[in-house]
Amino acid sequence: MPPQLMxxxxxxxxxxxxxxxxxxxxxxxxxxLLQEARYGHAAEKVAESILADFFxxxxxxxxxxxxxxxxxxxxxxxxxxxKRLVVEVKRPNSLSWDQPSLERxxxxxxRYAEEQRVTTIAVSDGTLFYAADIVNGxxxxxxxxxxxxxxxxxxxxxxxxxxxxxxxxxxxxEQIPESAGASPVYxxxxxxxxxxxxxxxxxxPKYKLPAExxxxxxxxxNPHTWKLPYRLPNGMVDTKHLTGAxxxxxxxxxxxxxxxxxxxxPDVLVRLGKAVAEIGKMPGQTSSPPQTYQQLYDVLHQIxxxxxxxxxxxxx
Numbered sequence: 627m628p629p630q631l632m633x634x635x636x637x638x639x640x641x642x643x644x645x646x647x648x649x650x651x652x653x654x655x656x657x658x659l660l661q662e663a664r665y666g667h668a669a670e671k672v673a674e675s676i677l678a679d680f681f682x683x684x685x686x687x688x689x690x691x692x693x694x695x696x697x698x699x700x701x702x703x704x705x706x707x708x709k710r711l712v713v714e715v716k717r718p719n720s721l722s723w724d725q726p727s728l729e730r731x732x733x734x735x736x737r738y739a740e741e742q743r744v745t746t747i748a749v750s751d752g753t754l755f756y757a758a759d760i761v762n763g764x765x766x767x768x769x770x771x772x773x774x775x776x777x778x779x780x781x782x783x784x785x786x787x788x789x790x791x792x793x794x795x796x797x798x799x800e801q802i803p804e805s806a807g808a809s810p811v812y813x814x815x816x817x818x819x820x821x822x823x824x825x826x827x828x829x830x831p832k833y834k835l836p837a838e839x840x841x842x843x844x845x846x847x848n849p850h851t852w853k854l855p856y857r858l859p860n861g862m863v864d865t866k867h868l869t870g871a872x873x874x875x876x877x878x879x880x881x882x883x884x885x886x887x888x889x890x891x892p893d894v895l896v897r898l899g900k901a902v903a904e905i906g907k908m909p910g911q912t913s914s915p916p917q918t919y920q921q922l923y924d925v926l927h928q929i930x931x932x933x934x935x936x937x938x939x940x941x942x
Contacts, residue, residue, distance in 0.1 A: 636788035647684040673752035712739040762890035
């Protein structure tokens, strides 16, 4: 484990506390879901109650830190009056890692977060839990958990009261401190969320596409700030627009260069590079890559972001 993380008393205390408190949380969760077993369904309020238990029992947030129905957001977590996390809640068992429902929930959470100028979002149905940071027009992974697992996941630290404001680091089983106890503490492998079919409330006025189809999203609430379309509504790569999107950043396209913040360019290029890799056209995947894709490869290599193209560990 990175030395700087192990030196944090808050992290060591978290490892011990989540081990001790997780059984109580699971018990409460089971009781909350008795309604579903009794009547065949459970309302969204049940998932909200499960999440309230999740944040306050093992993660050490206080009940007073939880705020419901702030603006359009289902839950907003605050500390010392500072908004730290916007949570979009769905009814129990309505989300799946590989279905459009998760993407739609993320789109909602992001829009509500930007309304309140919050940079960290989460979505959950009381079973699946995913959190991400809004960074340079995209989402960067923070935590991916299952709340029904028999043992806790240390990834939960990044949404705990002491970890929410820190830059996340990847945790592996070899990095679990001995102080965490003898019982196993699972660390779930982080996988990139599928870019499946997205049905969003907002569409770009020209391209008639949701925000997820663009490599740069300045403001999720304002489609006029969405630039560089590169995916289709079903999540597949838009090969007709991909080359133009790349050229608009690294050279020019039809004599113009796209206007996006310089700090956002590296993440945008990684997003576009991943799309090229999806269709198997990156150098190394084909013996004769198109010139534009070779130029993109060279730029990513220059800025030391090439390794992220084939790495599934982050959502960019």
